[in-house]
Amino acid sequence: LTYGKIKEKDKPFYIRLHSSCVTSETLRGSDCDCVQQLEGAIKIISEKKHGILFYLLQEGRGAGYVGKARDRMLVQASCDQISTFEAYYLMGLKKDHRHYENIPQICDLLGIGNAQFILLTNNPDKIKAMDDLKLQVIQIEQLEFESSPFNSAYLASKQSSGHLLRSASHSTLRGKSAPEPVPLFKPCIVPNAQRFIYCASYYLPMKPINDEILLTDQQFYEMFKYRSIDYYINMPNSCVLSYQVLRNNRFLIKVDVDNLRKHEEQCRNDPVCELLTTPYWFKIHVYYDIISTREFIVLTHGTVGMSHYPIVRLQMESLFNRFPLRHATMRDRFKQSVQHIIRYGVGMILLLADDGRGAGFGAYALDRMLLERGEVSNSDAARKKICVDHDANDYDGSIALLKNHCPQGKIQLIMNKPSSILKKKECIDALAQHRFEIKKWLFLQQEEF
Known part of the structure; x- marks a missing residue:
C-alpha cells in the first residue's frame, strides 16, 4: 500500500514490513499486538503523507498458521510458562522463518530502490534485514501500544528476545488465561474427512462488539456481589448503560468504556473494572488439507447439545478488510455473526480464508481492476473474462469439517440475505449432501422480493 507521490524521492519514505495475522486482523483476537x-x-x-506498507503473507513469523496455532496451543497448555519462541524451539522451528528478499525488488519496480527510509518497527531482525539488503534506513521509529492481560506475556517474551519494547517488562497487568485447560494432542486425521489433518486447538480472546460484554451467571454474581448492577447504571457518569439476561443464565452488559476507564482510575480494585478486559472466548480449531495444501479454521462457542441447534456461519474473507477501511463489508458481517452466536450461546464460524470467493486475491484484484477500468459492468462479467467461476469456494470440504463439530446435523444457518440462498447453490447442495437439516434461516440484512 503506497501513500503520497511515490516518485518524490527527495524526502524519506516511512515504511512498515508487516506480516499477516489472521487472528487479530480478521478474527478480532486480542492475544497479540499485530493489528495495533x-x-x-x-x-x-x-x-506523514509519504510512505509504504509492505503487507507480507508470512503468518506465524513465516512458519504458517499451522505452526502458529500449535505454538498458541503449547503456550496455553503451559499456562504461559513457556514463551512463543520456546514453543517454536520445541517444534523444531527457528524463532523466525520470515524473509524480506523481495522488498528491494519491489522498491526497484516502484523506482525507489535508492531512496531513504524511516522504518516503523520494534524488531531488530527487520532492522538487520534491511541493512543486509543494502536499503538506506536512516531512522527507526518504534510502534508500541498499551498491552492487555491477554498479550502481556507475549509482549514480555518479545522483549526478552530483543524487541525494542519499553513497557512490557514494567506492566502491572495480571495475565489472563484461557477459561478451561487446553489439552495437547498430536496432529491426527479427521476420520470422516481424511483429506484433513486436525492440527491444533486453543482459545481465542475476541474483542467484544459494540461494548457489549458477556458474563456467565457466576461471573455476574461475583462482580455485583457488593454493589448491584443498578448502582453502576445510576451513577452520575454511568459505567453500565444496560444489561439483559440471555439463554442459559448468561448476561450481556452494555458499558460506557470512557466512563468505565475514568472509574478505574479512581477505584482500581472495583470488580466492575474487569469488564474492560473481558473478551468473548471462542475456541479455534485448525486443519490442514493435504489435497489443496490450505489451512482451514473453525471457531466454536459454547457446547453443542441435543437441546439446541447451533448457529452456523460460513464466513468469506477479503484481504482488504484486514485494513482499517471506512467500509469493510466482510468484517461487518463477521461481527454480526458473532453477535448472533454470543446472544444464542452456541455456534460456530467456518472461515473461508481464500479471497475472491475462493479463487484467491489475484482473482479479486483482476475483477476489481476490470470494473474500475470500465471494461465490464459487473463482477460476474469480470469473472467470465478472467475464466474464474462466480464462486470457487470448496464447500464440500468445508461442510465435511463442519460435520466434525456438529455431528447431529441440525443447525441454524446465517446467510447475508434471502437471495443468498439462490446465489449460494453449491453451499446449500453441500449441506444437503452431508445430511444437514437447516432448522432456521438467519439473515444479516433483509430485502424485498
Missing part, C-alpha cells in the same frame, strides 16, 4: 501495529503504521504513514 498494522493500524498504527497506516496512521503514521497517512499523517
Whole structure:
C-alpha cells in the first residue's frame, strides 16, 4: 500500500514490513499486538503523507498458521510458562522463518530502490534485514501500544528476545488465561474427512462488539456481589448503560468504556473494572488439507447439545478488510455473526480464508481492476473474462469439517440475505449432501422480493 507521490524521492519514505495475522486482523483476537501495529503504521504513514506498507503473507513469523496455532496451543497448555519462541524451539522451528528478499525488488519496480527510509518497527531482525539488503534506513521509529492481560506475556517474551519494547517488562497487568485447560494432542486425521489433518486447538480472546460484554451467571454474581448492577447504571457518569439476561443464565452488559476507564482510575480494585478486559472466548480449531495444501479454521462457542441447534456461519474473507477501511463489508458481517452466536450461546464460524470467493486475491484484484477500468459492468462479467467461476469456494470440504463439530446435523444457518440462498447453490447442495437439516434461516440484512 503506497501513500503520497511515490516518485518524490527527495524526502524519506516511512515504511512498515508487516506480516499477516489472521487472528487479530480478521478474527478480532486480542492475544497479540499485530493489528495495533498494522493500524498504527497506516496512521503514521497517512499523517506523514509519504510512505509504504509492505503487507507480507508470512503468518506465524513465516512458519504458517499451522505452526502458529500449535505454538498458541503449547503456550496455553503451559499456562504461559513457556514463551512463543520456546514453543517454536520445541517444534523444531527457528524463532523466525520470515524473509524480506523481495522488498528491494519491489522498491526497484516502484523506482525507489535508492531512496531513504524511516522504518516503523520494534524488531531488530527487520532492522538487520534491511541493512543486509543494502536499503538506506536512516531512522527507526518504534510502534508500541498499551498491552492487555491477554498479550502481556507475549509482549514480555518479545522483549526478552530483543524487541525494542519499553513497557512490557514494567506492566502491572495480571495475565489472563484461557477459561478451561487446553489439552495437547498430536496432529491426527479427521476420520470422516481424511483429506484433513486436525492440527491444533486453543482459545481465542475476541474483542467484544459494540461494548457489549458477556458474563456467565457466576461471573455476574461475583462482580455485583457488593454493589448491584443498578448502582453502576445510576451513577452520575454511568459505567453500565444496560444489561439483559440471555439463554442459559448468561448476561450481556452494555458499558460506557470512557466512563468505565475514568472509574478505574479512581477505584482500581472495583470488580466492575474487569469488564474492560473481558473478551468473548471462542475456541479455534485448525486443519490442514493435504489435497489443496490450505489451512482451514473453525471457531466454536459454547457446547453443542441435543437441546439446541447451533448457529452456523460460513464466513468469506477479503484481504482488504484486514485494513482499517471506512467500509469493510466482510468484517461487518463477521461481527454480526458473532453477535448472533454470543446472544444464542452456541455456534460456530467456518472461515473461508481464500479471497475472491475462493479463487484467491489475484482473482479479486483482476475483477476489481476490470470494473474500475470500465471494461465490464459487473463482477460476474469480470469473472467470465478472467475464466474464474462466480464462486470457487470448496464447500464440500468445508461442510465435511463442519460435520466434525456438529455431528447431529441440525443447525441454524446465517446467510447475508434471502437471495443468498439462490446465489449460494453449491453451499446449500453441500449441506444437503452431508445430511444437514437447516432448522432456521438467519439473515444479516433483509430485502424485498
